[in-house]
Amino acid sequence: MIHSLFLINASGDIFLEKHWKSVVSRSVCDYFFEAQERASEPENVPPVIPTPHHYLISVLRHRIYFVAVIQSEVPPLFVIEFLHRVVDTFQDYFGVCTEAAIKDNVVVVYELLEEMLDNGFPLATESNILKELIKPPTILRTMVNTITGSTNVGEQLPTGQLSVVPWRRTGVKYTNNEAYFDVVEEIDVIIDKSGSTITAEIQGVIDACVKLTGMPDLTLSFMNPRLLDDVSFHPCVRFKRWEAERILSFIPPDGNFRLLSYHVSSQNLVAIPVYVKHNITFREGSSQGRFDLTLGPKQTMGKVVESVLVSSQLPRGVLNANLNPSQGTYTFDPVTKLLSWDVGKINPQKLPSLKGTMSLQAGASKPDENPTFNIQFKIQQMAISGLKVNRLDMYGEKYKPFKGIKYMTKAGKFQVRT
């Protein structure tokens, strides 16, 4: 399946290569560079590139291209998904997945890749299992290892490999037993010129951080489980019980994991927490354009909309913008024409606005494209879909865990067309 992997940084250097079968010359990456040159933007490089003898499948994350070389038919998503898993694992191990972090930990990276694939076929990809085989580098462990001469590599087969719950290791112990769940919803919206909603969808996830001793068996129930119409679970969730009773019942993995992700799409269900009033006009023959933007909250159930950031790509003809924000700060980059306005909190009594003029190229006719506003915001303690966790129970262990649930709503791809 996967023959080789090359990591390529933004400036086009191959800084790591790994081969699982016979060595594939790194000159195969020339085809990738060719495609990269043809693409206008880094994200426009096609994920699958055929070459005379191989196929290159790549993903771009953290400004690093992960290029897998394959030789024969394989479902492309299989490879893409695996590459993303590799990146997730690196992130898990090193905190960040940057070129520097990979170079610093090149030996661990190599050991990881060795364990994740055997002869090009995935062998161990579950993070809990990998962590038992190869311990993540920490300063403390490095010090201990230098003094005692012990190693980072596990000598025994991870317990999870053979158990029926491969995602959890045995013998977990904590002094403080705690289980935290974050319900995070992202709202994807397109609003058209006149202010009406074209599409609105909610993508939600429940991320968990579970630090519990032993083999706890958790159940999580919702007040309104019917809201979730399209759900995808972590493999630990017992699907049968969800089908029958709409209850999440599971033996959790140790540490951080994504319990489920869901999707709420029905248009009338989605409340839009922010509205935008805009008036952007260019007049023919004049070298000035008017810019007027006001934000306001709606349907937020009394919660504060915070960390608001508005960004927009202004038309190419705009030379400069002379604007006056009622709060926050704005920047305009005359080269990339990127306008961004860091608003902060929205105060319902005094709505934030950004007004002023844009100067256009003298003599040029008015731009015919209109900018789109991308809005980011956060609302704490509210899930916009109305999803509520009813209760969380633990079976199988005697102690009383500390439980916590947090809600948050964020803007996903929130776009306002003008």
Add this chain to the structure above:
Amino acid sequence: MKEETRPCVIPGCFSARRHDDLKEMLDSNKDSLKLEAMKRIVAMIARGKNASDLFPAVVKNVACKNIEVKKLVYVYLVRYAEEQQDLALLSISTFQRGLKDPNQLIRASALRVLSSIRVTIIVPIMMLAIKEAASDMSPYVRKTAAHAIPKLYSLDPEQKDQLIEVIEKLLADKTTLVAGSVVMAFEEVCPERIDLIHKNYRKLCNLLIDVEEWGQVVIINMLTRYARTQFLNPNINVSRVQNWVYSLFRAVSLPIEQSHDAALIYTAIRKILICCLTHVHVSCFSEVQYVVLQNVATMTIKRRGMFEPYLKSFYIRSTDPTQIKILKLEVLTNLANETNISTILREFQTYIKSMDKDFVAATIQAIGRCATNIGEVRDTCLNGLVQLLSNRDELVVAESVVVIKKLLQMQPEKHSDIIKHMAKLTDNIQVPMARASILWLIGEYCEHVPKIAPDVLRKMAKSFTNEEDIVKLQIINLAAKLYLTNSKQTKLLTQYVLNLAKYDQNYDIRDRARFIRQLIVPTEKSGALSKYAKKLFLALKPAPVLESPFKDRDHFQLGSLSHLLNAKAGGYQELPDWPEAAPDPSVRNVEVKESVRAVGTVTYRDTGALWGLQGPQKMEGSEGCSFRRTIAPSSALKSYELLHRITGEGLSVEYCFSRQPFIPDANMVAVQVHFTNNSTSDTKSLHMEDVKLQSGMRVKEFPEIELLPAGETATAVMGIDFCDSTQTANFQLCTHTRKFFVSIQPPVGELMRPFFMTENEFKKEQGQLMGMNEITEKLTLDVKCRNEHAIVQKVTTAANLSRVPCGSDKECRFAGRTVTSSSLVLVTVATKDQGAAQLTVNCEKMVIGTMLVKDILLALTQ
């Protein structure tokens, strides 16, 4: 050690000196120094630097006690052993020792390295090691053995027969850990040996949900192929099932669908759209979107209806990368039809204002395609495109010109003003393709613009030498066409152009000029062809058909690399066609052990039967890993007599309710009619006539049977809408000589179709059908049907209902809906001690309820 005394194996002496410090460290006694050295060497390998000259120094550390050093030595060996085969042999004995280690991890990793070092000479040792590992105690080691099989196969294909034996052995393994890996080995070594799968088919289906995601992808791929060779095409017999995957895996796929892996979801359910859609918008990774959208684009061509409700999910956001935008546009265009075109066009209008010019160009083409496919909006689209002609961006204008040209070809006579407008554009527009399109248009429809055309030619003649090649060719064409229609005005111009072209640098243009001159300017030598010049040039040209580039992709398997590239990738296996006749299903029979039995009482039958016509069948939601199905045996289908062979003068007719959905009309009950000709002469033109029905009832007649030879039988299917009542349908059965009056009366149990629901849904619905709608009867069960299995069989034979999964073994629940009005029918049989039982029927239609109670009571007590 001796290695230092043999410098000849080390290529390049000076580099050997360069790594002296590393060698010293490797030779030292301290593990920490060795580790440090190995780490530096691995870093070199990672950067792609050549470290092969250290081979002798590294290889002797293979027996090192420190496990991390050992692992890094393994990494090194796997990388360089192929280049230095002789030296690599030194390490083999260590691995052989490792294969006997009590620690399973060490056994497994020894096998992994041994099988990865690609040294031909050790093939027999590898073979032995794999065979031994295949019967190891530890499933992890067995998994490693499965991984080693393709490695050995690629090293020495002659070992195939022996390897197949190992695969056969491992296929029988019952652990989930091994299943994925061994199927992968099967696919690489002997995908043609389908016969190895028979015995393991059901086990693999059962294990599927517990296998790790990567293994699942491989297993499902293999099972798809398997089903294609072993089962009949479901589309022929059963209604319009999208794909066998859909049906067969409906039982198991749901849990998979909910698992986290995109690749898996995609391969598994191929055609279940929800997943695709989730990944179109959930996935933040554009690579995943890219692949999924490619597949969606292919699917939308054939099955537009599936995606239509989700149209809005494909709307484009300004932050999408261009390649994603263009794919979404493709999907939107494929989905466009008369009803949604106005929304789509409004959406396209906003896209045209985008700053991404490549995307704008693609949008214009998409508009063109919508306009050709949907006649109603052609004029609107054309007007919109004409407005774009005054856009400031030249690319936009050029693209519009090209698209308008294609549209005008469909109905040129109406649009001479547009042609005029475009003629004016020649002064400004510089993009060659657009210029060429305009010139072609003017030439083609010069009769519509008789005054402008010569003038355009005049201008073009002036600038001829500076034009691009494609424009020059079109100028020549324009000149030729004008010469033929309006030679008075353009004779000189044409000759001028042809003269210019005669001395052009491009030989295509010179050729064209020479050929056209011969054709249109008749000389003595030019022969008969010039008479037909007008016909040749001004023939009516068919309008171009704008097609989706994804049109022909569906012959590749969806989700495959070949499909994505639209070219056959190496190792792509085409899905075989469905077999004509079902292969023997009994090959899959294994001794059914207790563990195979699902929860509840379900007869475990072959999936092959699912596609046959033999019996009514239902599939229920999945329960863990097993298929739960209730299949009434074919003998249980009760036949009723329609015409006795004595009254029918040799023709005997029977009918039964096949319990299959009647495809032409879902509100009808399918009735299967068997004709047997017992006479000595042929019967011709068997058909129905003079149908007499109660009000509201409808009949779909069976197609006429033209000939039924003596002694033969024939089967036909007809549909009757009984309006949820047991009224009879009367009609005449006619042959070429006689007419017989016959009638069909359905038992009440056939007026419903199975409906799948969960226990909770059942209880909820039951709660709403209380009071008048509930009928309860106490009964004593017949001695023969005091177990759950018998009850299920009796009830499902009496009525076409499906079993509802149920937690308690004291109760059996069944659900269905009436065929015509889709009213719910809920049946509960609660058993008590000593054969006492209580039967409850909840149904909105009280008449049906009462009759059903009687029928089931009869079935259970006799």
